[in-house]
Amino acid sequence: MTRIVVAGPRGKMGYEAVQLCIKEQDLTLVAVVDSKHDGMRLSDFPEFSDVDVPIYTEMDRCFSEQNVDVLVDLTTPAFGKKHMEIAFLHGVRPVVGTTGFSDQDISDLTRLAEEKQLGAIIAPNFAIGAILMMKFSQLAARYMPDVEIIEQHHDQKLDAPSGTALKTAQLIAQERQPKHQGHEQEVEERAGARGADYEGMRIHSVRLPGRVAHQEVLFGGEGQTLSIKHDSLNRKSFMPGVKLAIDQVLKLETLVYGLENLID
The missing domain is CATH 3.30.360.10 (Dihydrodipicolinate Reductase; domain 2)
Known part of the structure; x- marks a missing residue:
């Protein structure tokens, strides 16, 4: 069972990622990270009434209190790199759908991933x-x-x-x-x-x-x-790629930029 944290659950992509974790038998959602609602439960929101996991606003605290294998980050470019760096510090493998990374960002994050011997995937597109x-x-x-x-x-x-x-x-x-x-x-x-x-x-x-x-x-x-x-045509089209990335990131010890590197 792969333990997942989703960052950005209230966004349209985040919503679908939460549903993916509920649907797939080998995934379990342990928490979400949001920009607000710290201390609440995701089930407090009508659209997530059957998803009873804690909401954190601080990713560092989330990883300190929860046992996490993979971070699925679907936030914004302003937070993507910072969240990846925090994940590496806690031994968590990030799967990131945020775009806007520079070549220098990719180089820096690759170095961190290899230092920690952790897999990481940045996917400009999950479809x-x-x-x-x-x-x-x-x-x-x-x-x-x-x-x-x-x-x-x-x-x-x-x-x-x-x-x-x-x-x-x-x-x-x-x-x-x-x-x-x-x-x-x-x-x-x-x-x-x-x-x-x-x-x-x-x-x-x-x-x-x-x-x-x-x-x-x-x-x-x-x-x-x-x-x-x-x-x-809708954001469900991205979820098979998210699942592929989650499965593959557990096998990696470096950063992969682009899902095309995982498809023969």
């Missing part, structure tokens, strides 16, 4: 279909190096481009040389019209109510185009 989209795009880039990325999310998302779009661009960049796309003399009549530039690739971010998580990778070639697209 298995999205991971396959990224891997397919990386393969396509070997043969069609002209590419742009369009990602769409709900209007409450904090970071742009999304972690998935940046991870996709990084994987594609491993297969193509940096190159300027478009006319050599093209001019943006409005700044940002061509999107963010990553080694010559353009990344376009859309933020609208009603969206969940969507990405299309467009490749162009002589007389042809290729579109690789993934849509998450």
Whole structure:
């Protein structure tokens, strides 16, 4: 039985993670960490009436008082790194769905994980279909190096481009040389019209109510185009990936950035 703490249970992803822990027979939720309601029980809230676990506002105290194997952190970029560092200090393996980590953050956290010989996973996207989209795009880039990325999310998302779009661009960049796309003399009549530039690739971010998580990778070639697209229609789509990450993090002694590294 794997003992889980969920950080951010009142968010939409956090709610689904709590339900995952209730549904899966090999997982048990021992506590949650929230920004408020310290000392209350999660069952005090109508949507969690059957989930009787304590709520903590201090992660350090939570880990000191509870026996925890894995932290599932679905909070915000401002807290993700701090929570991982606290988890390592207590021998807890973090699975983090928060994006916005810098390259230096990843390097620092990898060093901590290896010092403690603890597994850790940061996943810009938990949807298995999205991971396959990224891997397919990386393969396509070997043969069609002209590419742009369009990602769409709900209007409450904090970071742009999304972690998935940046991870996709990084994987594609491993297969193509940096190159300027478009006319050599093209001019943006409005700044940002061509999107963010990553080694010559353009990344376009859309933020609208009603969206969940969507990405299309467009490749162009002589007389042809290729579109690789993934849509998450609700947040349940992320839970198989969360379960995969929980199972795999117990076998690791370093940090893995991206679920694509866990899928052959």
